[in-house]
Amino acid sequence: MTRQPFIKLSGVTKAYGAENAVCGVDLELSHGHCHALVGHNGAGKSTLLKMILGLVSASSGRVQVFGLEPEDRAFVNARRRIGFLPEQVAFQGAMTGLETLKFYARLNGSSGENLDALFELVELGDAAKKRVGTYSKGMRQRLGLAQALIGKPDLLILDEPTSGLDPASRQNVYRIIDTVKANGAAVLISSHALGELDNRVDEVTILDHGRVAASGTIPALRKDAGLASQIRIRANDKQMPRLAKHLAGEFDRSRFLNGTAILDYRENEKMQLLEKLMTLGVTFDNIDITEPSLEDVFAAFTKRGVGP
Amino acid sequence: MKNIWTIASKEIRDGSRNRWVIMVTLIMAGLALILALLGSAPTGTTSINPLAVTVVSLSSLSIFFIPLIALLLSYDSIVGEAERGTLLLLLAYPVSRWQVIVGKFCGHLVLLAFAILIGYGTAGLVISQTGDAYLTSTTLNSFARLLGSSVLLGAIFLALGYLVSASVAERGTAAALAIGVWLLFVLIYDLGMLAVLAADGGQTINEQVLTWILLANPTDAYRMFNLTGDQQTALLSGMAGLSARLQVPEFALSALLIGWVLVPLMAASLVFRRRQL
Numbered sequence A: 001m002t003r004q005p006f007i008k009l010s011g012v013t014k015a016y017g018a019e020n021a022v023c024g025v026d027l028e029l030s031h032g033h034c035h036a037l038v039g040h041n042g043a044g045k046s047t048l049l050k051m052i053l054g055l056v057s058a059s060s061g062r063v064q065v066f067g068l069e070p071e072d073r074a075f076v077n078a079r080r081r082i083g084f085l086p087e088q089v090a091f092q093g094a095m096t097g098l099e100t101l102k103f104y105a106r107l108n109g110s111s112g113e114n115l116d117a118l119f120e121l122v123e124l125g126d127a128a129k130k131r132v133g134t135y136s137k138g139m140r141q142r143l144g145l146a147q148a149l150i151g152k153p154d155l156l157i158l159d160e161p162t163s164g165l166d167p168a169s170r171q172n173v174y175r176i177i178d179t180v181k182a183n184g185a186a187v188l189i190s191s192h193a194l195g196e197l198d199n200r201v202d203e204v205t206i207l208d209h210g211r212v213a214a215s216g217t218i219p220a221l222r223k224d225a226g227l228a229s230q231i232r233i234r235a236n237d238k239q240m241p242r243l244a245k246h247l248a249g250e251f252d253r254s255r256f257l258n259g260t261a262i263l264d265y266r267e268n269e270k271m272q273l274l275e276k277l278m279t280l281g282v283t284f285d286n287i288d289i290t291e292p293s294l295e296d297v298f299a300a301f302t303k304r305g306v307g308p
Numbered sequence B: 001m002k003n004i005w006t007i008a009s010k011e012i013r014d015g016s017r018n019r020w021v022i023m024v025t026l027i028m029a030g031l032a033l034i035l036a037l038l039g040s041a042p043t044g045t046t047s048i049n050p051l052a053v054t055v056v057s058l059s060s061l062s063i064f065f066i067p068l069i070a071l072l073l074s075y076d077s078i079v080g081e082a083e084r085g086t087l088l089l090l091l092a093y094p095v096s097r098w099q100v101i102v103g104k105f106c107g108h109l110v111l112l113a114f115a116i117l118i119g120y121g122t123a124g125l126v127i128s129q130t131g132d133a134y135l136t137s138t139t140l141n142s143f144a145r146l147l148g149s150s151v152l153l154g155a156i157f158l159a160l161g162y163l164v165s166a167s168v169a170e171r172g173t174a175a176a177l178a179i180g181v182w183l184l185f186v187l188i189y190d191l192g193m194l195a196v197l198a199a200d201g202g203q204t205i206n207e208q209v210l211t212w213i214l215l216a217n218p219t220d221a222y223r224m225f226n227l228t229g230d231q232q233t234a235l236l237s238g239m240a241g242l243s244a245r246l247q248v249p250e251f252a253l254s255a256l257l258i259g260w261v262l263v264p265l266m267a268a269s270l271v272f273r274r275r276q277l
Helices: A045-052 A075-080 A096-108 A114-122 A139-146 A167-182 A218-225 A241-252 A267-278 A292-303 B002-017 B020-043 B049-075 B079-084 B086-092 B097-129 B137-167 B169-199 B205-215 B216-229 B231-237 B241-245 B252-274
Strands: A007-016 A019-029 A036-037 A059-064 A080-083 A156-159 A185-191 A203-206 A211-216 A229-234 A254-257 A260-265 A287-288
Touching: A007 A045, A007 B216, A019 A045, A019 A139, A019 A203, A019 A211, A036 A045, A036 B241, A045 A059, A045 A156, A080 A139, A080 B086, A096 A114, A096 A139, A096 B002, A114 A139, A139 A156, A139 A167, A156 A167, A167 A185, A167 A203, A203 A218, A211 A218, A211 A292, A218 A267, A229 A267, A241 A254, A241 A260, A254 A267, A254 A287, A260 A267, A260 B169, A287 B079, B002 B020, B002 B097, B020 B049, B049 B137, B049 B216, B079 B086, B079 B137, B079 B169, B086 B097, B097 B137, B097 B252, B137 B169, B137 B216, B137 B252, B169 B205, B169 B216, B205 B216
Parallel strands: A036 A185, A036 A203, A080 A156, A156 A185
Antiparallel strands: A007 A019, A007 A059, A203 A211, A229 A260, A229 A287, A254 A260
16 A cells, blocks of 8 residues: 655645745655755745645645645644744743743643653753743754654654754754654755755755756756766876877867866766776876766756756 | 643743733732822712722723733734744644634733732722721622723723734734724724714714714723713712613623624634734
């Protein structure tokens, strides 16, 4: 029996007046998977997350979470299984961290037993009894993450979870995500930094002006972007003229810069190109291979505009 | 029910923690005591009961003060949370929007009731201990009615405050509207009515119509409820003429006041349900 996806979006659109904040988005997310929504500010990520939570109604298309639509009376049961971290998480400053989590645990109908463990998990153990008003931005963000983990949710929705965090805390966020995933939950995160997500998410959907610009695994996106990689070759002064002669004759995308030969190639040409270089009979001092960064991939899709 | 209680108890805790309740209770008690002690002095040893005088002066105080406090508590409760970013998270939990409104209402009402009962209660207690006061069941009854209806008056303006708060997108607008609501019901309405009555000169507006016009304003309904119910208070407040001729049964006045709570509260829930975050 195939399991029902936790989230299923079909042609979801949200219009504000004549503007489409989100336009025809399809997305599926199943247990044990981590999916990232990537896009510039205003690309529609937060709106999409709010639609999944039933906080904003879709203008057209279908939103289903655990098989329920936000209009269903029983959608409240879906919410019980969701942990959510909003983009700019805010708490009442006069309450302590522990009181804050207790309040949300009660709303969620969970026993609130393991709250101490949650504080430890997000490295806030010492601050649990301090007023949230005294927390730094990073601490509030981590408290927000602890809040999202109350009651062991089946679906974790995190809107920019690493914003305002130092590198060590960022690492910790992804470690927590891995643990949650390993326990069978699904994770949907939004981010504007594609580079940060490498090796950390299963799939990525790039949103651009509310539309899906590309979707897939990061290696697949890298390939689809069709960006040129570069091989940089250095050789000694004797070898260099020979190399230049070969390159000029046989490689149309080559140039010289500061005594380094640079060759542009597409991902599918890489092996062929390397083999050819080996047969030139030139001794190289060094060969560097530079692949496009994920930021370049992201820029390629968002510049291109609509549609893969 | 559990969600409502969770939200209400958070509001109560927030209110008591930021010393809001203590401050308002002290102000209430202070003003009530001043009014009570100064107000009852001129009665000397006449047959007028000082507690009855207190009821009259306290209801005048309430009409200005309680709506103001209630609106201060409530105008910010939805739009403020939306601006601070706490609303989005709250609504992502399994709680309905009407539960948020009702929960906040219950919490704020407890705070307000505490301030009114303790504040005015202290004044009542002091007056009854001054010796001149003889506690008859009528005066006690009037005082109890004052306390009860003052809480109800607070509830009305809390509900109006939520309606304002759920309808607008910015706190500043909510504050301006709340002041508008206060001015309208506490000052402008009566002034306007006077102007209309003077212009009309008794031509078209008869007592029946006047009664309805009065009832359309919750603060006037509150005034009628407190000042026409008992002969002594009616006499003192100058509403004896009105109370003798206005035949609005007490339960109708109570129902009207309760209606003034429920209708804005339901309207606030409806408006809030449609609010996009």
